[in-house]
Amino acid sequence: MPLDRIALISDVHGNLTALEAVLADIDGRGIERIFNLGDYVGKGPRGQAVVDRCRERCEVNILGNWDDFLPDLSRTFDSEALRWWQAELREDQAEWLRALPFCHDFLISGRRVRLFHASATSVHRRVRFDHDEEEFLGMFANTPATGDGPLPTVVGYGDTHDPFYEVDRQRRTLFNTGSVGNSMDDPTPVYVILEGVFGSEQDAPFSIQFVRVPYDWAAELAAAERLGMPELDAYTSEIRDGIYRGEMGRPGGPEYHRRPRAV
Numbered sequence: 543m544p545l546d547r548i549a550l551i552s553d554v555h556g557n558l559t560a561l562e563a564v565l566a567d568i569d570g571r572g573i574e575r576i577f578n579l580g581d582y583v584g585k586g587p588r589g590q591a592v593v594d595r596c597r598e599r600c601e602v603n604i605l606g607n608w609d610d611f612l613p614d615l616s617r618t619f620d621s622e623a624l625r626w627w628q629a630e631l632r633e634d635q636a637e638w639l640r641a642l643p644f645c646h647d648f649l650i651s652g653r654r655v656r657l658f659h660a661s662a663t664s665v666h667r668r669v670r671f672d673h674d675e676e677e678f679l680g681m682f683a684n685t686p687a688t689g690d691g692p693l694p695t696v697v698g699y700g701d702t703h704d705p706f707y708e709v710d711r712q713r714r715t716l717f718n719t720g721s722v723g724n725s726m727d728d729p730t731p732v733y734v735i736l737e738g739v740f741g742s743e744q745d746a747p748f749s750i751q752f753v754r755v756p757y758d759w760a761a762e763l764a765a766a767e768r769l770g771m772p773e774l775d776a777y778t779s780e781i782r783d784g785i786y787r788g789e790m791g792r793p794g795g796p797e798y799h800r801r802p803r804a805v
């Protein structure tokens with residue numbers, strides 16, 4: 543029996559060039575189902591086009607932290623960049639983003655998978671790769687945000703822009719998809735392919751594959767410049783060099799980065 547495949551993408555962040563490269567790779571492999579773990583907008587210049595593309599192409603779309611705070615059209619931001627990204631969005635897109643579900647659960651090869659953006663409690667609570675045991679276990683718990691349902695045995699999330707895979711002795715599996723549009727350290731867009739028997743409670747082979755897709759980052763920067771996006775230098779450092787913008791002006795306070803590096 544041929545196994546089912548689902549592509550998981552996350553944190554596109556307005557980087558349409560990276561999104562199109564990843565979608566072409568997914569299409570090229572003949573994968574039809576795509577689930578998106580959130581953060582469509584902000585940081586990159588084409589949030590509006592990214593939202594439309596994901597709405598049309600992804601079967602599941604989940605809420606991210608940027609999708610939660612940015613499309614509040616009644617809110618005025620102090621930052622010029624935040625105002626610029628907010629102004630990009632149409633009203634119907636703002637409504638669509640803010641109404642996205644918090645998580646999505648399904649069975650595959652006897653495993654119960656739960657996907658959300660950042661953690662089981664909130665899209666605004668970040669769990670980095672170097673979390674402790676309590677944070678690990680918290681990812682598999684039911685919370686007011688996830689609702690009551692069967693507990694997951696596999697949890698996939700995004701938000702940190704930093705992919706990883708981890709298993710404990712109870713066979714609980716935690717993975718992070720990394721980011722399509724704003725990948726840290728290695729700025730090459732990354733996404734995940736899950737393979738197994740979809741919807742099945744029976745144990746069967748199950749795989750989690752990380753795929754890196756090179757793309758034309760210079761064309762993406764040119765688009766950002768053409769559109770007059772603020773914070774172009776910061777965007778350049780992220781998508782060309784994989785260095786998070788918060789790290790430049792904030793020594794010792796990297797938000798996404800794995801470890802401070804001596805560079």
Ligand SMILES: [Mn+2]
Pocket residue numbers: 553555581606701702
């Ligand atoms: Mn993000």
